[in-house]
Amino acid sequence: MVVNETAAVLEKLSAAIGLEYVLTDESDREFYAMDVYNFRHLPVAVVQPGTVQEIQEIARIATESNLALVPRGGGASYTDAYLPNREDSLLIDTGRLKHIVEINAEDMYVTVEPGVTWAELTDALAEQGLRTPFWGPFSGLKATVGGSTSQNSVSLGSGTYGISADSILSFQIVLANGEILRTGSDAIANGQPFFRWYGPDMTGLFTGDAGALGIKAAITLRLIRRPTRTMACSFGFETFDTMAAGMIAAAREGVASNNFGLDPKLQQGQLGSTSTTDAFNAAWAVYKTARNPFDGAVQLGKMAAAGKRFLTGFDFSAHFGVEGCSRAEVAAKLAVVRKAVSEHGIEIANTIPTVLMAMPFIPLYPILGPRGERWVPMHGILSFSRVPKFHAELRDLYKTFADRMRECKVEKAGMFTTISTNGFLYEPVFYWEDDRTVFHKRYLPQDYLDSLPEYMPNPAGRELVSEMKQKIQEIFSSVGAVHLQVGKSYPYMEHRHPEASRILKNVKHSLDPDGLMNPGGLGL
Known part of the structure; x- marks a missing residue:
């Protein structure tokens, strides 16, 4: 855009939402247009609407001026989701849209604006003894409901209730022309967003759309009674294969609400420091939650046979949480998990899941490594039967790159989780010594940054991580993996069946004829 045109657009935006909510300083634009891993283009401005009507007016102004609209949630993406694909863009920061519109305890739904975080929503619902089935990623202190529903999220509640999309009932979507589209039962005369x-599932169309079809103005989610009881258990494993087998066995039972597995690097220092008191508490927890005294004695016997190794000495670990409304219910569920997993691993102290269940939303310190390294994950969701093949090929890839990784100071790790009864999420993670970006310096507290070492720029490490990510993506694609947080990084439109591709492109054109909604999102 030429200078005069830009000035005119900024003047219109300032009149619509207030001058203080139209950010044009280069440092602001750079920060908001950068994610954990990458940067593409500076937008013309960052706009911060405070009402749905202001989103609509921004959309109308952008369409008149042929400016792209790129929505941003909590900012913890690593897949270029909210990074402008071109300079003539407006980046929409939804952080001011924090109104919980309605908690309907009678009809069991809640409607929120997109900037509400999962932690804020969970706290508000807890006051009424309620919760959403899926209730957020571990990053829920920052992650917003709007961001998660645009990208699809997994973590809390995913073992029994699936991903974020599975808890959504309806949307209000601001389209490129500024009009609002309603979905679900809210789309009919005299309707409510209860179903x-x-x-056809219009709500599903906008889940995980990366903002490429429209901007979420309101999200309605299903409610359940808040579980009042929780219990947890942990297991150690000799190999990845036995850990995966144990996690898959537990997933098939469908009773663990939360679960995650850790590889040697990620669990290092967490299980190894277990004390004698922890050992006693773990043993007592096993006995108390057993179905009966005999079953408890059998479990303790297995742990005793493993000796000290039930606390340390395992390369892999998996952690499970169950929830319910009574002690008997959660004890029965935990017994099912233990029976499924004990054929593959040895029970260890459950400190890690117990702490996480007590404090589920953690600060986002892990966007840097424990020694201040740069960090980026990637992931794929696999059918259970294809997990061994993927892992074997990934292991071979790491061996091929081992020398270069040492030279470039790049390390790898892995985290794992199962989704409902039919999906295994495999998350390779990279750490490498490199300088901090504007994003890290502004996103993390200064006192935390001061506690970590800093590094010189490491372009060779960056390049190697990028190369390895591409190779891993090829392996994921070869085994038919799918992805959450598609953003602009995962190959959503590549190798898609022709009719599916044609329909998606037609839907995009119908909703966004000028291609202004987050260009490049989903590969559209």
Whole structure:
């Protein structure tokens, strides 16, 4: 855009939402247009609407001026989701849209604006003894409901209730022309947003759309009674294969609400420091939650046979949480998990899941490594039967790159989780010594940054990580993996069946004929 045109657009935006909410300083634009891993283009401005009506007016102004609209949630993406694909863009920061519109305890739904975080929503619902089935990623102190529903998220509640999309009932979507589209039962005359399905699933169309189809102005989610009881258990494993087998066995039972597995690097220092008191508490927890005294004695016997190794000495670990409304219910569920997993591993102290269940939303310190390294994950969701093949090929890839990784000071790790009864999420993670970006310096508290070492720029390490990410993506694609947080990084439109591709492109054109909604999102 030429200078005069830009000035005119900024003047219109300032009149619509207030001058203080139109950010044009280069440092602001750079920060908001950068994610954990990458940067693409500076937008014309960062706009911060405070109402749905202001989103609509921003959309109208952008369409008149042929400016792209790129929505941003909590900012913890690593897949270029909210990074402008071109300079003539407006980046929409949804952080001011924090109104919990309605908690309907009678009809069991809650409607929120997109900037509400999962932690804020969970706290508000807890006051009424309620919760959403999926209730957020571990990054829920920052992650917003709007961001998660645009990208799809997994973590808390995913073992029994699936991903974020599975808890959504309806949306209000601001389209490129500024009009609002409603989905689900909210789309009919005299309707309420209490039910998702009435004919084709319009709500599903906008889950995980990366903001490429429209901007979420309101999200309605299903409610359940807040579980009042939780219990947890942990297991150690000799190999990845036995850990994966144990996690898959537990997933098939469908009773663990939360679960995650750790490789040697990620669990290092967490299990190894277990004390004698922890050992006693773990043993007592096993006995108390057993189905009966005999079963408890059998479990303790297995742990005793493993000796000290039930606390340390395992390369891999998996951690499970169950929830319910009574002690008997959670004890029965935990017994099911233990029976499924004990054939593959040895029970260890459950400190890690117990702490996480007590404090589920953690500060986002891990966007840097424990020694201040740069960090980026990637992931794929696999069918259970294809997990061994993927892992074997990934292991071979790491061997091929081992020398270069040492030279470039790049390390790898892995985290794992199962989703409902039919998906295994495999998350390779990279750490490498490199300088901090504007994003790290502004996103993390200064006192935390001061506690970590800093590094010189490491372009060779960056290049190697990028190369390895591409190779891993090829392996994921070869085994038919799918992805959450598609953003602009995962190959959503590549190798898609022709009819599916054609329909998606037609839907995009119908909703966004000028291609202004987050260009490049989903590969559209």
